Amino acid sequence: MTLSRPNLILLAGFGSGALLLGALGFQHIAEMPPCKLCLWQRYPHALAILLAMIGLMVPGRLWPALGALAALTTAAIGLYHTGVERKLWAGPSSCTSSDISGLSPQDLLNQIMAAPIVRCDEAPWELFSLSMASWNAIASLALALVWLAATRRRV
DSSP states (O other), X not given: OOOXXXXXXXXXXXXXXXXXXXXXXXXXXXXXXOOHHHHHHHXXXXXXXXXXXXXXXXXXXXXXXXXXXXXHHHHHHHHHHHHHHTTSSOOOOOOOXXXXXXXXXXXXXXXXXXXXXXXXXXXXXXXXXXXXXXHXXXXXHHHHXXXXXXXXXXX
């Protein structure tokens, strides 16, 4: 059975949606706050969902090709993150911060003390010795193949 381009686009879009919902579930239900690299992996999935919606309304191979690029981007970030977790290379040294203007020194200290410390080089969860970043990379590579198959299908 051969899937049509719209069905492949739907499959890829729902795949990115499922991965994004899974990440949000780990964050909010399992109370595992994301690190900076975890957040970076989410943006291409959100873009892929948007590209799927556009690709279903506007014909052409451009949208699936861009979806494949988004999936490959998050897979690359996931592989990079996996290397950081396995201490193969160093992760980013910078971190994000919130707006601190107008806070008293005591309020700032309270905010710092209440903030969870989330390190990119420690995997908070693994399945079969693979972290969430590794699983995201694998799933995103599979989604990239689905997107690429959509570029090859006629409407």
